[in-house]
Amino acid sequence: MKVKRKTQKIDPRIPQWRFLTVVGFIILGFIGLVARTAWIQVIDPDRLRLEGDLRSLRTTADEKGRGMITDRNGEQLAVSVPVQAVWADPKAVHESGSLDNDRAWRALAEVLGLDVKELTARIADPRRRFVYLQRQVTPAVAEYVAKLKLGGVYLRRESRRYYPTGEISAHIVGMTNIDGSGIEGVERAFNEWLSSVPSERRVRKDRQGRVIENIGIVKEGKKANNLVLSIDQRLQSLAYRSLKYATEVNKATSGSLVLLDVTTGEVLAMVNTPSYNPNNRGQYQGFRARNRTVTDTYEPGSTVKPLVAVSALENGITNWSEVFDTRPFNIGGKRVTDSHRMAQGSLGDILKFSSNIGMAHIALRMQPQQIIDTLTRFGLGSDSGTGLLGESSGMIPVRRRWSDIERATLGFGYGLRITPLQLASAYATLANKGIRKPVSILKVSSAPQGEQVVSRKDAEAVMLQLEAVVERGGTGTKAEVPGYRVAGKTGTAKVAIAGGYGKDYVGTFAGFAPVSNPRFAMVVIINEPKAGSYYGGSVAGPTFAEVMAGALQLYNVPPDAPQSPELNKPQVNLARQEVKVVPHT
Known part of the structure; x- marks a missing residue:
């Protein structure tokens, strides 16, 4: 003999209070989003704009070089030639794991004329963000360094002073230091005249460091002047x-x-x-x-x-x-x-x-x-x-x-x-x-x-x-x-x-x-x-x-x-x- 169970029917209708509660939260959330958007866009847009700019805007300098020195007939006595500087970001070096490539670091030390222990000591501190490894390297050395593809190691453009006449005119022409400032002769006596001040401009870069927008000139630079000496x-x-x-x-x-x-x-x-x-x-x-x-x-x-x-x-x-x-x-x-x-x-x-x-x-x-x-x-x-x-x-x-x-x-x-x-x-x-x-x-x-x-x-x-x-x-x-x-x-x-x-x-x-x-x-x-x-x-x-x-x-x-x-x-x-x-x- 089968016993029939009484089946309870469920009311498919949602209680009124629950529905209203959900709708209220949705409306409140929407109002909150609108209010937040209004706050960001209208009332206080500067802070986030600043945050974005800090991540994308950069100031770059356009190097103008140093003035040329010639004799009375136009013979070059001092000229600036483009070279590269090898530098490293120790933090990026450690994060990239490039230190594991011992062979590449030995090759870098050899081409730069440094002891490998001295080289690795310079990048040992992961808190540092910039250190020169070698300055004013030749284009051939710079090309070799680029081919090593070491993470955190980069090249930077700079110039080097070259004196075609060497020791013949050294005492009157003089010389500059590694930063391009005159320390002897007319290079020092007329340092301000020969020096340039780079222009500074603002650019926007993407995460790969590529320039995606040129904002404009921030500071006008000063062009270097050439110098014509009386000597023949x-x-x-x-x-x-x-x-x-x-x-x-x-x-x-x-x-x-x-x-x-x-x-x-x-x-x-x-x-x-x-x-x-x-x-x-x-x-x-x-x-x-x-x-x-x-x-x-x-x-x-x-x-x-x-x-x-x-x-x-x-x-x-x-x-x-x-x-x-x-x-x-x-x-x-x-x-x-x-x-x-x-x-x-x-x-x-x-x-x-x-x-x-x-x-x-x-x-x-x-x-x-x-x-x-x-x-x-x-x-x-x-x-x-x-x-x-x-x-x-x-x-x-x-x-x-x-x-x-x-x-x-x-x-x-x-x-x-x-x-x-x-x-x-x-x-x-x-x-x-x-x-x-x-x-x-x-x-x-x-x-x-x-x-x-x-x-x-x-x-x-x-x-x-x-x-x-x-x-x-x-x-x-x-x-x-x-x-x-x-x-x-x-x-x-x-x-x-x-x-x-x-x-x-x-x-x-x-x-x-x-x-x-x-x-x-x-x-x-x-x-x-x-x-x-x-x-x-x-x-x-x-x-x-x-x-x-x-x-x-x-x-x-x-x-x-x-x-x-x-x-x-x-x-x-x-x-x-x-x-x-x-x-x-």
Whole structure:
């Protein structure tokens, strides 16, 4: 017998309160979404917009490079070339697991010239986000690094300074550091002029780092300026080669040479030995990088005698016809002697044979301030105005009381210190008949006016008389240039040491050519020669002759030497007066 169960019927209708509750929650949620959207979009949109920008907006810099340096003819002396820097993101390196690729890291260390332990130590800290592995690598190395495909290792564009002329122009051009800032020479002196300021612009990038939107320029940059120097690289090369040979042959400690254009005051060549290669930073040493033509000072010795002669003539102390007793004599326990012995001589003879005795007699007649005033007007003891950093102004003595020996030795170049550039400028002034023009290491568009600093008549008379120094019998015969009339003065001074003078010498030759219409003035200094000869005419004269000959021929200066030594040769007007022999002082 089957028992029938009573089946309870379920009401399919949902209770009213439950339905209303669900609908209410939906409406509330919708209202909340609308309210949130309104808040984000209308009331406070900036915060999320900022959050999005922080994840996608980037500021990039457009590098403009560094200005180029050229010589007066457009020859490149310093240029910037594109290179790459290898850098790493240690955090990305660790997250990518690239450290497991030991072979690739060893290959990277080898190509960068690093020890693999040193390389991995740089990226050991996963909290760091940037570290340089190697800077200024060549394109070939950069390509090799890219092919290694190491996670967290990247390449970055930068530039490197390259100097095509190397050690030849290193002292005047200088060099930059690894960040492209000048540290030597005109690279440092004109660093702001040569430097650029990169433009900054905002871009939007995607998660792969690709630029998807260019927002615009944030900060305008500054374009770098090029620099045109006054030097002629052809003469610079000739001067450096000749000076380097002279330094080595004479076993000298160092050497300096400055070549000026008399008509414009421009520096056409400025070289020193020893030098350095600015392309090889490993060779950089402070003593090699020093531009001795402006930083080092020397006692000029007999090269200052023509300037003292001008001073004596201007102040009426002597004339060309007066004859001096040039036999050795004593002053305050010191004996004044000459290397070229003669019993007596005129001012012309004193200059030709470089008589210390004769010049001492003249100086003892003068007030020291008269000599100092003339030397100062020639530019000795003052900055040349070239703008080269580290330039020394030298030292012109200023005393309330002068002993007789101090006055006498001042007449032949002891007791003062000057730079080679100052001496070259003084001889350019003498060659320009007393007109001093500002010295420039930058190319000038037109010759400056200049200033008449000493008597034109006296400067020209001394200028013409200096030609005898290079002629037969003079002390500077090795400075002769075939076909041209050359004037100049030799100088040989002992090197000052603490408490007096040592055994070493500085050999100098300063002069100009052609005498009929001077175009170039030059100073050559050979410091501490140790090969036997040390006189300025012997150690510095040949270099002067070689470089001056090259300059005259390169600039197509017409020869002015007469066919016969005695024919058509302008003479100094030495109107003979009563001969006067000066007794010993």
